Amino acid sequence: MLDCFKTKIRKPQIKTMPDGREIAKTKAGWEKQRKAVHDRENGYCELCLGLAPLHNTEQAFAGHAHHLTTRKIKDGRPNNLMWLCGRCHSKLHIPTKVIPSKRA
Numbered sequence: 066m067l068d069c070f071k072t073k074i075r076k077p078q079i080k081t082m083p084d085g086r087e088i089a090k091t092k093a094g095w096e097k098q099r100k101a102v103h104d105r106e107n108g109y110c111e112l113c114l115g116l117a118p119l120h121n122t123e124q125a126f127a128g129h130a131h132h133l134t135t136r137k138i139k140d141g142r143p144n145n146l147m148w149l150c151g152r153c154h155s156k157l158h159i160p161t162k163v164i165p166s167k168r169a
């Protein structure tokens with residue numbers, strides 16, 4: 066084996082699964098998926114419409130890409146991701162309490 070060939074082989078950043086899911090395999094792949102959602106929303110939180118830049122700035126903390134399906138599925142397609150500011154994102158991840166349903 067020639068070593069010079071090995072260096073050319075790079076892991077794919079994003080792997081597309083047979084069922085269509087796109088899973089980021091590297092940090093760079095995830096950054097790419099994050100950026101796609103950020104760009105779609107022009108850097109504004111989808112819930113409060115506040116500024117949620119890609120990276121921390123003096124005006125605002127960086128936004129988060131939130132998975133609509135469970136994080137276990139890891140689908141990073143833009144239609145499975147929401148762009149949120151840190152505050153809204155943490156609200157979404159507060160463990161939901163089981164509220165006894167009121168039945169008539």
Ligand SMILES: [Zn+2]
Pocket residue numbers: 110111112113114115149150151152153154
């Ligand atoms: Zn927000």
Ligand SMILES: [Zn+2]
Pocket residue numbers: 130131132154157158
């Ligand atoms: Zn989330």
